Amino acid sequence: MKTNLFGLPQQSLEALVSRLDMPRYRVDQIMRWLYRHHVTAIEQMTNLPQADRRALEQITEIRVRPPQQSLTSSDKTRKYTFETDATDLVETALIPEGKRMTLCLSSQVGCRVGCRFCATGAMRLRGNLSPAEILNQYRSVPERDQITNIVYMGMGEPLDNLNAVVDSVELLTSEHGYGLGNRRITLSTVGKPEPLARFLERCDVRLAVSLHTPFQEQRRELLPGTRGYDLDQLLRILRDRARQDARRVSFEYVMLKDVNDSLEHADATARLLAGMQTRINLIPFHPWQGNDMLPTPAARIEEFRARLEQRGLIATVRASRGMDIEAACGLLATKRPPIAPVVVHG
Ligand code: SF4
Numbered sequence: 001m002k003t004n005l006f007g008l009p010q011q012s013l014e015a016l017v018s019r020l021d022m023p024r025y026r027v028d029q030i031m032r033w034l035y036r037h038h039v040t041a042i043e044q045m046t047n048l049p050q051a052d053r054r055a056l057e058q059i060t061e062i063r064v065r066p067p068q069q070s071l072t073s074s075d076k077t078r079k080y081t082f083e084t085d086a087t088d089l090v091e092t093a094l095i096p097e098g099k100r101m102t103l104c105l106s107s108q109v110g111c112r113v114g115c116r117f118c119a120t121g122a123m124r125l126r127g128n129l130s131p132a133e134i135l136n137q138y139r140s141v142p143e144r145d146q147i148t149n150i151v152y153m154g155m156g157e158p159l160d161n162l163n164a165v166v167d168s169v170e171l172l173t174s175e176h177g178y179g180l181g182n183r184r185i186t187l188s189t190v191g192k193p194e195p196l197a198r199f200l201e202r203c204d205v206r207l208a209v210s211l212h213t214p215f216q217e218q219r220r221e222l223l224p225g226t227r228g229y230d231l232d233q234l235l236r237i238l239r240d241r242a243r244q245d246a247r248r249v250s251f252e253y254v255m256l257k258d259v260n261d262s263l264e265h266a267d268a269t270a271r272l273l274a275g276m277q278t279r280i281n282l283i284p285f286h287p288w289q290g291n292d293m294l295p296t297p298a299a300r301i302e303e304f305r306a307r308l309e310q311r312g313l314i315a316t317v318r319a320s321r322g323m324d325i326e327a328a329c330g331l332l333a334t335k336r337p338p339i340a341p342v343v344v345h346g
Pocket of ligand 1: 111112113114115118119120121122154155156157190
């Protein structure tokens with residue numbers, strides 16, 4: 001397969017242009033064609049000399065893919081399915097809400113964190129997406145130019161695919177990429193401290209951290225992929241970040257009946273996050289076949305929310321969106337098994 005020019009990190013593109021003996025400004029020209037004019041063929045880069053276009057065509061191509069399928073919910077949430085280079089499938093949710101239109105990007109096919117309440121986790125990890133496959137979800141949705149916010153909150157744990165996620169964030173935000181503002185992008189993560197610290201060295205976007213319980217041992221049960229990670233270490237990194245700007249860090253908390261929804265949990269959460277400028281989003285659990293967890297009733301969610309507020313936290317309840325098309329939080333899961341690799345016998 002030829003190198004995909006689309007989604008190629010800027011440094012790699014610079015190296016390629018230099019290897020082909022082209023002037024440095026070709027990098028800016030190529031990026032402009034890719035991310036501002038959305039071309040689908042090198043031939044369409046009409047301000048590049050013919051010889052340069054031919055040289056690029058020898059070793060590169062532009063691989064972008066339209067969605068294979070789209071479903072629209074009764075509440076106007078949309079779910080798009082894209083094919084990956086490995087012929088697997090990945091899902092992307094688009095959520096219109098007043099003047100906001102939020103695109104929920106996937107970073108992996110499946111996920112190895114294995115959160116007990118998440119359909120993506122039940123798929124286990126089938127593969128990492130490349131920067132191009134992550135960006136293609138933004139580039140190829142028909143509503144691209146109306147999107148106001150991007151959240152890395154679809155399938156996968158973004159920090160388990162760190163390099164590709166960093167490269168995609170850089171292309172979304174860089175001047176020669178899509179040029180989106182940092183504050184329009186949110187990375188949702190369980191927050192493994194080491195990769196999180198490395199991510200923050202390179203990307204300055206908002207964070208939504210999946211907490212789901214204030215108790216470390218229970219968190220390791222509910223989010224098995226966080227075993228071996230220390231909640232206190234994570235909180236130290238997040239406190240530092242929230243100190244500079246309250247909007248930079250928020251927390252997510254899926255409400256599971258009789259699991260993490262007691263007032264004791266609310267009090268312990270308030271203690272854990274005490275003094276931190278932040279907000280916590282309570283997310284109603286969406287049951288799915290094969291999972292025996294139950295959603296917390298709305299009245300108890302409200303009681304939990306009120307208790308957090310009494311203890312000094314800003315807490316909101318997230319509206320459920322796209323449930324009828326399985327696009328709601330925790331429901332993204334594609335059913336196609338990976339194609340078995342071709343075995344060549346020598
Ligand atoms: S909730 Fe997120 S981190 Fe947990 S299994 Fe699902 S996709 Fe992975």
